Amino acid sequence: MSPTSRRRVAAMARRNLLVQSRNPGHWFLLLVLPLVDALLFGSIGVAFGEGDGPVELLVTGIILFHLIWQLTLAGSLGLLEEVWSRNLMNLIATPLTEREFMGALGVVGLLRTAVSISVIAVVGVGFYTVSPSSAGWVLVPSAAILLLFGWAITTFVVALTLQYGDSAEVFSWGTLVLLMPLSGVFYPVESLPAVLQPIAAVIPLTKVFSAVQEGLATGTVAWAQLAYAAAGTAVALGLAVWFLDRQMRRFRALGWVTRFT
Amino acid sequence: MTTHGPGTVLTARDLRKRFGDTIAVDGLSLEIRRGERVGIVGPNGAGKTTTLLMLLGAIEPDEGTIELVGEPLPGGRSRAMERVGFAAGYLPLPDRLTVRETLELFAALYGLEDPRRAVEEVLAELGITHLAPKATESLSSGQGTLVGFAKAVIHHPTLVVLDEPTASLDPDVAMRVRDRLEVMNAEHDTTLLLTSHDMREVERLTTRVVFLRDGRIIADGHPTAVVAEAGYPDLETMFLAEAARRRGEEV
Numbered sequence: 001m002s003p004t005s006r007r008r009v010a011a012m013a014r015r016n017l018l019v020q021s022r023n024p025g026h027w028f029l030l031l032v033l034p035l036v037d038a039l040l041f042g043s044i045g046v047a048f049g050e051g052d053g054p055v056e057l058l059v060t061g062i063i064l065f066h067l068i069w070q071l072t073l074a075g076s077l078g079l080l081e082e083v084w085s086r087n088l089m090n091l092i093a094t095p096l097t098e099r100e101f102m103g104a105l106g107v108v109g110l111l112r113t114a115v116s117i118s119v120i121a122v123v124g125v126g127f128y129t130v131s132p133s134s135a136g137w138v139l140v141p142s143a144a145i146l147l148l149f150g151w152a153i154t155t156f157v158v159a160l161t162l163q164y165g166d167s168a169e170v171f172s173w174g175t176l177v178l179l180m181p182l183s184g185v186f187y188p189v190e191s192l193p194a195v196l197q198p199i200a201a202v203i204p205l206t207k208v209f210s211a212v213q214e215g216l217a218t219g220t221v222a223w224a225q226l227a228y229a230a231a232g233t234a235v236a237l238g239l240a241v242w243f244l245d246r247q248m249r250r251f252r253a254l255g256w257v258t259r260f261t
Numbered sequence: 262m263t264t265h266g267p268g269t270v271l272t273a274r275d276l277r278k279r280f281g282d283t284i285a286v287d288g289l290s291l292e293i294r295r296g297e298r299v300g301i302v303g304p305n306g307a308g309k310t311t312t313l314l315m316l317l318g319a320i321e322p323d324e325g326t327i328e329l330v331g332e333p334l335p336g337g338r339s340r341a342m343e344r345v346g347f348a349a350g351y352l353p354l355p356d357r358l359t360v361r362e363t364l365e366l367f368a369a370l371y372g373l374e375d376p377r378r379a380v381e382e383v384l385a386e387l388g389i390t391h392l393a394p395k396a397t398e399s400l401s402s403g404q405g406t407l408v409g410f411a412k413a414v415i416h417h418p419t420l421v422v423l424d425e426p427t428a429s430l431d432p433d434v435a436m437r438v439r440d441r442l443e444v445m446n447a448e449h450d451t452t453l454l455l456t457s458h459d460m461r462e463v464e465r466l467t468t469r470v471v472f473l474r475d476g477r478i479i480a481d482g483h484p485t486a487v488v489a490e491a492g493y494p495d496l497e498t499m500f501l502a503e504a505a506r507r508r509g510e511e512v
């Protein structure tokens with residue numbers, strides 16, 4: 001990446017951070033939502049479980065889910081902010097490339113993720129004496145796969161936003177709301193209704209959360225499950241990038257920019 | 262590889278664009294040389310905005326080629342836009358930023374090494390340094406347009422593209438924008454390409470008018486020569502006659 005390109009990514013990341021820091025709604029999503037989630041799932045673990053196991057499972061699960069959640073929010077809301085303020089045409093008429101734009105969303109997403117999981121980790125340690133690293137080394141590859149899967153969802157939502165504008169906002173929430181119960185964040189997928197289990201089985205996230213649950217129970221790293229999840233995530237990412245590229249071509253060919261002016 | 266001649270800032274060849282059943286641009290060819298002041302005019306639906314957006318790489322033509330400041334589109338769009346500025350009277354500034362932050366953002370996007378210095382310079386040149394700490398949402402329409410204009414020229418572009426640059430501005434602010442454009446053109450040989458519904462503004466600002474009808478060029482030349490050849494006393498009368506003709510066709 002050239003120095004000029006880096007400056008553009010940094011400038012867009014700064015723009016996103018300034019906009020989000022001045023919007024109370026973003027602070028709520030960044031700090032209050034993870035705090036509430038940590039308290040909610042931590043307390044459920046204490047109330048219905050025996051020993052540290054359930055609390056560890058629930059707090060670790062919510063930390064990992066926020067990895068995807070915050071990354072996706074930063075990406076989709078980053079573009080939506082430009083749609084809402086009708087700034088898209090201003091940006092298109094500069095040297096900013098699509099990759100630089102997405103790069104800036106990624107930087108902001110990672111920062112949001114770091115803040116959000118720190119909040120949950122502090123609550124976990126402070127109120128429930130649960131270490132965020134209870135599952136051991138399995139967390140490292142799991143986090144990497146989750147971030148890549150989150151980026152696939154972000155890319156998909158950005159591609160939809162180019163066509164549907166702010167109507168696509170629902171996808172930034174809806175996709176994850178659908179995935180949360182199906183991917184067995186807090187329970188083995190065998191707990192799901194039988195009809196949903198085959199669907200859950202093909203979602204890469206399911207294997208990640210299953211590997212983490214195994215790590216918590218046995219301290220081992222379920223490499224086979226992680227390899228399946230990594231392969232599935234690579235497919236999802238490839239499809240999302242293909243879809244975004246297709247949408248960008250349609251954006252230029254069909255003059256969608258006029259919807260945002 | 263560049264195909265246009267020396268001193269040429271923009272070359273468009275045989276551009277065609279269709280949206281469904283509507284032909285927006287129909288075989289338009291245009292060459293603009295450095296330092297020219299060109300106005301694209303025509304009634305609503307003539308193809309002005311589609312043409313401008315194609316020339317900026319925001320819309321891809323169905324047919325035809327575009328070379329912008331020596332870079333073929335769409336591949337060279339990013340490099341080309343480092344030397345092109347764009348402002349539209351109808352586009353708001355990004356919100357939740359101050360004027361200084363907004364201009365720093367665009368200075369960085371244009372690849373300037375010292376955005377802060379560039380911001381101070383452009384604010385001083387336009388006499389709006391006092392607006393720097395203000396939130397963009399708090400600006401009046403005229404102040405917003407001036408800042409939008411500052412955003413478009415902060416990197417001293419070779420070509421400035423303006424879509425309705427002084428729409429809904431009070432006469433004083435409109436005059437300041439026009440004066441600044443004339444100074445840039447005279448001192449830096451900056452090329453101007455604008456669309457406007459204000460024919461007096463076009464006559465004053467441009468040395469060449471490209472008149473569009475149904476996506477095609479029907480007249481191209483100095484404003485005085487264009488209206489004389491068409492048999493009208495001035496550009497506004499020609500514009501009104503063309504608009505009336507279009508209304509008649511629509512009826």
